[in-house]
Amino acid sequence: MSTRPLVAARPETIAEVTFDATLEERIVDLLRRYPTRRAAILPVLWLCQERYGWISPGVIRAVAQRLGESPAFVEGVVSFYTMYYTRPPARYVLQVCTTLSCAYCGGKELVEHLKGRLGISFGEKTPDGEFQLIGVQCLGACGGAPVVQINDDYFEQLDIKRLDGLLDELTGRR
């Protein structure tokens, strides 16, 4: 399994953020593709999440500064979308589809099982920072129901056994 763990910067390290040359270069490149700086907020935030693992207030301030917006406005944008992490995420974020098709095909049971096995419920992280569980709406892969997304990868047609196998593998990697 090729899923790579997320690496979240420690909060102290991104309390104040200055973009380095590589990041700045990518931002400049992005800005060329948008009519206004405001329009580039989402992709610039993505770049930051990729780099730092999550969007801290420090990152928000830096993005706002770079794009000529107020920090409050950028934070408003960040908080609108659930896919920006505003807290350091676990190494593996499990997004379990809770919508109809998946629910019918065993998704409900998967959720119960995951909650039991990890000892956490939706929105929580295991104490060791390994796993985080998020309930999401349709992942757009109903054909492969039930679906769980781990970090950036989809795992389809899961049952409890396969899911356990995946988790064992991820745990064993440590």
Add this chain to the structure above:
Amino acid sequence: MPKLTIDGRTVEVAAGTNLIEAARAAGIEIPFFCYHPYLTVVGQCRICMVEIQGQPRLAVACATPAAEGMVVKSETSERAREAREAVMEFLLANHPLDCPVCDQAGECLLQDHSMEEQRATFTTHMTETRRTFPGYESRLIGPHVIQNQNRCIHCSRCIRFTQEISETSALTYKSRSNSTFIDTFDGKPFEDPMSGCAADVCPVGALTVRGFRFRKRAWKLRSTPSICPGCSIGCNIFIEHHERVVYRFSPRENPGVNATWLCDYGRFLAESLNEQAYLHPQRRVSGQLARATWGEVFPALSTELKAARSLRVVASANLSNEELYLARELFGRHLKGEIVVPVFPGEPRRMKNGKREWLTSTDAHPNSHGARRLGMATVDGEGLVRFLRGAAGTTVILDPSAHPSLASEEALQALGRGPLVAFARAKHPVADLAGWLLPTPSLASNEGTFVSSTGSVQRFAPAFAPPGTVHRTATGAMSPTCPTIASPWGPPGEARPLWVVLSSLAREMGVATLDLSSPADIFALMARTEESFAGVDWEELGVQREQRSYRERQHVG
């Protein structure tokens, strides 16, 4: 100039006027929540729906410009009424409906609309419990503003205010859909030099001004048009008062000066108007101040002034044009005294007018420009002390708050050398030196005109007779910043506006031309004799009626 018909009434409005304003011009009120005349139109609350003949769908009046020949139906349209009812159902589904304990009640657009237009009838299809924001029911969002997110109707007026007017962009929506709430960046305090206006524009009780909350029900307040005394910009205000106590200032619309805004500094000067440290005329007899009557004051004082070896008068840029004029004529021209107007720069202040241009203050006085227009000599703090140190003789201080250096060691020392006549309201050390101490009331009990830094002559009206008795704070005063508070009971006090005292002195001295009985008369004389005021007409200086505050404030929400 498109001409259109709204609910059967025809009006002609300037091109680009939206239907809400066009209807207002025709005397018809189209309800609105998110629209504000000085903010960008966003058309997001949908309460202003109207039917336009020839258009299949209803339109939002705030975002529809009037067009030639348009036939609009608002109150007369069944479809528009139904649409508005549906909007109200959505808004009220999650609204706490806690009007009895909400401080906005009486000046709440949501309440007004539900009571008037909907006649308080209310149906709902909701079976869920209300959405709430635990922990956000009474949150101090900034030093002056308290947030109750449960009441918010998501009109975004407050956000647009900080983005477009105060330019701090401090407020934002967070989260989305049903959980959307108003917050600042990272939950930091809402620091904004005009933060009170965010509460003003909030149509409901989601943002309220901390200092005013629960002090007085909005419908008890009377609103008297006045001018903010805080700086030379001269923002138009209402002094909102009840039983001789000032409770707050609220902005009064003037596109040329402050649109519908006020800075926090000016807004919170309101309570300082309640201070009345000196209640009756006093005269120093063998070292002690003793109570005197005005009847005694005039003859004795005019004899004393006429006999003075030399006369130095400290006027003030806080006085009205009428008072400055009388002082200049009486003390300067007739008694041959020397007269100066001290000007204190104060903190720089700025204000946005209706065209969204910043106006900046030149000094901390409401009428320094009036003093200059009357050709009076202005001095700074040092110049003032030098003036006071000049040849010994009688000194008259018309307003101890004219300049902070009047309370300085040097100034007091210089003042101690000769006879001193002081007019005063708030506690001040010159009172301890004065041979005559004459009480003047606050702006709230005076009438006259100021000249703003933009050069316009602006009138202020008297709100109430000077308070006769004052309590100490402990007995229900407004706040720790206001040491005393007027009593609503008992006869009015003896403080007299300066113009009254000066014209009485003029009568006593036999200067008949200055013996005038109202600021209007003084102004008329000025308009006749002063080139700089020539052609200005008192009556044309604006409507000076007292208003029911909540009605008047509707417009600014």
